[in-house]
Amino acid sequence: MSTLKTKPVLVAGLDIGSTKVSLAIAAVRIDSQSGQRFLEIIGLGVAPNTGLKHGIIVNIEATTEAIIKAKEEAELMAGYSAPSVWVGVSGSHIKSFDSKGMVAIKDKEVANSDIARVIEAAQAVSVPSDRKVLHVLPREYKVDENDGIVDPIGMTGVRLEANVHIVTGGQSALNNIVKCVEKAHLKVSGLVLETLAASQVVLSADEKSLGCVLADMGGGSTQLLYFVNGSVAHSSQISVGGQHFTHDVAVGLRTPQISAEDLKKRSGSALPTLIDEHDSIDVEGVGGRKSRTIARKDLAHILEARAEETLQLIAHDIRNSGFEPLLASGVILTGGASQLPGLVEMGEYVMDLPVRKGFAKPMGPLVEVSKSSEHATVAGLIQYGYEKMKGMGQLETAEIDISQSWAGLSEKIKSFFKDLF
Numbered sequence: 061m062s063t064l065k066t067k068p069v070l071v072a073g074l075d076i077g078s079t080k081v082s083l084a085i086a087a088v089r090i091d092s093q094s095g096q097r098f099l100e101i102i103g104l105g106v107a108p109n110t111g112l113k114h115g116i117i118v119n120i121e122a123t124t125e126a127i128i129k130a131k132e133e134a135e136l137m138a139g140y141s142a143p144s145v146w147v148g149v150s151g152s153h154i155k156s157f158d159s160k161g162m163v164a165i166k167d168k169e170v171a172n173s174d175i176a177r178v179i180e181a182a183q184a185v186s187v188p189s190d191r192k193v194l195h196v197l198p199r200e201y202k203v204d205e206n207d208g209i210v211d212p213i214g215m216t217g218v219r220l221e222a223n224v225h226i227v228t229g230g231q232s233a234l235n236n237i238v239k240c241v242e243k244a245h246l247k248v249s250g251l252v253l254e255t256l257a258a259s260q261v262v263l264s265a266d267e268k269s270l271g272c273v274l275a276d277m278g279g280g281s282t283q284l285l286y287f288v289n290g291s292v293a294h295s296s297q298i299s300v301g302g303q304h305f306t307h308d309v310a311v312g313l314r315t316p317q318i319s320a321e322d323l324k325k326r327s328g329s330a331l332p333t334l335i336d337e338h339d340s341i342d343v344e345g346v347g348g349r350k351s352r353t354i355a356r357k358d359l360a361h362i363l364e365a366r367a368e369e370t371l372q373l374i375a376h377d378i379r380n381s382g383f384e385p386l387l388a389s390g391v392i393l394t395g396g397a398s399q400l401p402g403l404v405e406m407g408e409y410v411m412d413l414p415v416r417k418g419f420a421k422p423m424g425p426l427v428e429v430s431k432s433s434e435h436a437t438v439a440g441l442i443q444y445g446y447e448k449m450k451g452m453g454q455l456e457t458a459e460i461d462i463s464q465s466w467a468g469l470s471e472k473i474k475s476f477f478k479d480l481f
């Protein structure tokens with residue numbers, strides 16, 4: 061019998077953020093008891109990035125280098141080279157809008173081919189040549205006079221209509237992202253709206269059907285994706301992210317950006333009332349000045365002002381969207397900046413909606429991914445890619461590896477992280 065280990069089917073996600081690039085590699089496994097397929101993240105690489113602002117590449121070299129670093133780290137941990145990647149896109153060049161399509165049902169009963177044709181028809185709106193369609197997301201179907209249909213397959217009628225939400229990106233912004241990925245010797249499987257990817261692993265089906273907003277609080281901005289009646293209804297963004305919080309701390313406490321970032325992460329809070337009166341922190345001085353000790357509450361007061369402003373801007377966006385009465389599941393905060401303690405409590409007060417923190421559902425023993433909202437996008441990209449591959453029948457013929465045990469892998473990953481931190 062051969063002792064050679066077959067290479068598992070791999071899926072990879074690449075999140076190019078304004079503060080960091082993350083690349084994760086997952087293996088498709090089969091549960092030996094239930095026979096069900098599942099995804100297991102076996103490699104994660106993270107590298108700081110300075111080459112992207114508001115979703116637009118401002119430095120090709122820096123971004124390429126960050127991708128190469130993240131790729132090498134992920135490959136080292138996984139023990140395999142990265143397959144082609146599902147790449148996240150977001151930022152100011154993304155625009156989304158509603159559209160409609162209508163076709164005659166071919167054989168009186170709605171079939172997959174009718175759905176494909178009606179989606180195609182809905183897409184046939186004039187999209188300017190400098191924009192590329194990223195997603196056509198069905199909102200509801202109508203068969204003759206019956207509307208509000210989620211899955212029309214098998215229904216009888218003569219006319220099929222689709223209401224869809226179309227997401228587009230700026231062609232040159234997307235071209236530059238693809239250029240960086242290819243310069244890092246990776247192939248692109250597809251471009252995916254980052255919030256849509258994150259929503260796959262962060263939101264429950266109930267939350268989507270009751271209506272909610274996913275708010276990805278990143279470095280330079282906060283990206284919002286609205287779900288109404290189970291499907292995407294709207295997307296928008298706010299130009300405030302974690303870097304603005306750090307900047308306020310640096311200015312307010314007269315300390316270098318690096319130590320402001322460190323203070324925010326280690327001792328920050330959006331609610332001064334949560335901080336003990338007697339707690340103090342050491343603040344490094346700028347330009348060689350001596351460090352000083354201040355009340356930790358003072359740091360919280362600075363962060364509180366920015367947190368309140370950010371949450372007010374989200375509340376304002378929700379009110380302006382017109383969807384406010386349809387968002388019973390409220391707001392789900394994800395992304396690195398959502399980790400600031402007190403944000404959820406303040407969010408419920410400011411927005412008068414339920415608020416929770418969003419994490420990726422676990423995909424194997426790599427807890428760093430499932431525990432941290434910072435990695436929700438990269439996990440979501442993998443889930444999105446996996447669903448697409450399944451839809452295209454790419455997994456049917458593939459050999460799925462069941463030989464590697466979770467326990468063994470867990471040790472490997474644990475030791476990797478011990479070395480890292």
Ligand SMILES: Nc1ncnc2c1ncn2[C@@H]1O[C@H](COP(=O)(O)OP(=O)(O)OP(=O)(O)O)[C@@H](O)[C@H]1O
Nearest residue numbers: 077078079080278279280302303395396397399400
């Ligand atoms: N524990 C923490 N508390 C507060 N802020 C944090 C914490 N951890 C990370 N952040 C902030 O999260 C931000 C980075 O978030 P994230 O990694 O989601 O951004 P990104 O994906 O690189 O950027 P973007 O999505 O805007 O392109 C940074 O500004 C960082 O300071």
Ligand SMILES: [Mg+2]
Nearest residue numbers: 077278395437
């Ligand atoms: Mg991000």
